[in-house]
Amino acid sequence: MKKFVIITMLLLLLLSLILLASPIDVELLKEAQFYEKHDDGSVRCTLCPNRCWLPEGVTGLCRVRQNINGTLYSLVYNKPVSVNIDPIEKKPLYHFYPGSKILSLATVGCNLRCNFCQNWTISQSNPGEVRSYDATSEEIVELAKEYKCKSIAFTYTEPTVFYEYMVDIAKCAHENGIKTVWVTCGYINEEPLRQLIPYLDAANMDLKGYSEDFYSTYTTGTLEPVLRTIEICKEEGLYFEITNLVIPDANDDPEMISDMCVWLKETIGTEYPLHFSRFSPQFKLTNRPPTPVKTLEMAYDIAKEVGLKYVYIGNVVTASEDTFCPNCGKKIIDRYGYSIQEMHITDGKCDYCGHEIFGEFE
Numbered sequence: 288m289k290k291f292v293i294i295t296m297l298l299l300l301l302l303s304l305i306l307l308a309s310p311i312d313v314e315l316l317k318e319a320q321f322y323e324k325h326d327d328g329s330v331r332c333t334l335c336p337n338r339c340w341l342p343e344g345v346t347g348l349c350r351v352r353q354n355i356n357g358t359l360y361s362l363v364y365n366k367p368v369s370v371n372i373d374p375i376e377k378k379p380l381y382h383f384y385p386g387s388k389i390l391s392l393a394t395v396g397c398n399l400r401c402n403f404c405q406n407w408t409i410s411q412s413n414p415g416e417v418r419s420y421d422a423t424s425e426e427i428v429e430l431a432k433e434y435k436c437k438s439i440a441f442t443y444t445e446p447t448v449f450y451e452y453m454v455d456i457a458k459c460a461h462e463n464g465i466k467t468v469w470v471t472c473g474y475i476n477e478e479p480l481r482q483l484i485p486y487l488d489a490a491n492m493d494l495k496g497y498s499e500d501f502y503s504t505y506t507t508g509t510l511e512p513v514l515r516t517i518e519i520c521k522e523e524g525l526y527f528e529i530t531n532l533v534i535p536d537a538n539d540d541p542e543m544i545s546d547m548c549v550w551l552k553e554t555i556g557t558e559y560p561l562h563f564s565r566f567s568p569q570f571k572l573t574n575r576p577p578t579p580v581k582t583l584e585m586a587y588d589i590a591k592e593v594g595l596k597y598v599y600i601g602n603v604v605t606a607s608e609d610t611f612c613p614n615c616g617k618k619i620i621d622r623y624g625y626s627i628q629e630m631h632i633t634d635g636k637c638d639y640c641g642h643e644i645f646g647e648f649e
């Protein structure tokens with residue numbers, strides 16, 4: 288019996304070695320946008336601030352872009368690993384067609400390695416390690432139509448790393464009257480960002496913490512490019528909301544939260560919604576407790592004091608998930624978790640006083 292088990296294990300090992308050694312069929316891949324070719328056969332990917340230099344055969348930090356014979360390819364084009372129908376509140380987007388359904392998808396891969404990642408089983412996996420589906424842009428859009436989704440979200444992992452697939456789905460979605468949403472860490476270079484924005488209708492951007500030290504310790508990225516992404520999205524007129532995951536003893540210092548809110552106010556104004564989201568121990572950061580509700584309430588109070596008009600607490604049921612009119616103070620959206628209980632907005636205006644509410648509404 289023991290001999291049989293050993294032989295089976297050896298056969299399985301041999302099979303996986305054969306599969307790993309099989310040449311990749313480049314016909315099935317999509318050439319990447321945004322890279323430079325070098326005479327020695329290496330390439331430099333210019334999609335995100337990591338700017339990976341990739342000799343022949345090497346894959347970037349995001350795990351999904353590989354130099355094959357001097358050409359950079361996306362390894363995940365048409366290969367989603369997760370496709371779901373979500374309430375749009377889950378993205379979170381609170382001022383973009385509240386109560387609507389959104390088809391959400393991801394491939395594997397991410398250009399950051401946050402040690403608190405809530406989706407690490409897919410964001411930190413290589414292509415082939417997680418079962419993927421074959422789905423063209425047209426098939427994704429058909430699915431969205433079939434399930435009567437108002438929008439499609441590129442989400443869960445970091446959609447920037449499946450840029451070509453995202454853009455092709457977004458183009459097809461627009462041709463079919465479906466909106467598109469980018470849920471992102473904002474770690475992208477300026478040129479690809481500016482070329483992407485025309486195909487998007489909304490975004491939710493993470494501002495994970497307001498210090499370079501936090502980004503280098505917890506995410507492997509840097510803060511500056513994220514701030515630049517927020518500035519460009521504002522400049523280009525893209526509608527977006529910001530999410531800040533509050534992690535105990537990492538980015539919950541009141542001064543850091545205050546500095547972040549002041550920067551947001553001075554850079555994009557007071558209308559863009561800000562979500563403080565509750566951390567739960569995940570991935571490599573399991574030695575911290577979930578964020579205490581009082582810490583989230585402290586962050587909420589700071590943001591309101593700074594003057595931000597729409598501030599929310601997420602991942603926990605509190606009164607701070609409702610929307611109040613900044614003019615008359617009445618509750619205009621009553622939420623419970625991801626569901627809308629009541630809404631008092633008509634044609635984008637408060638039903639009680641007529642004040643225009645920032646965002647897009649039916």
Ligand code: SF4
Pocket residue numbers: 332333334335336337338339346347348349350352397398447448
């Ligand atoms: S997208 Fe990927 S390959 Fe390109 S620079 Fe970023 S991490 Fe590197």
Ligand code: SF4
Pocket residue numbers: 397398399400401403404405406407410443444445472506
């Ligand atoms: S950017 Fe998002 S998906 Fe990527 S590792 Fe960080 S938390 Fe996870």
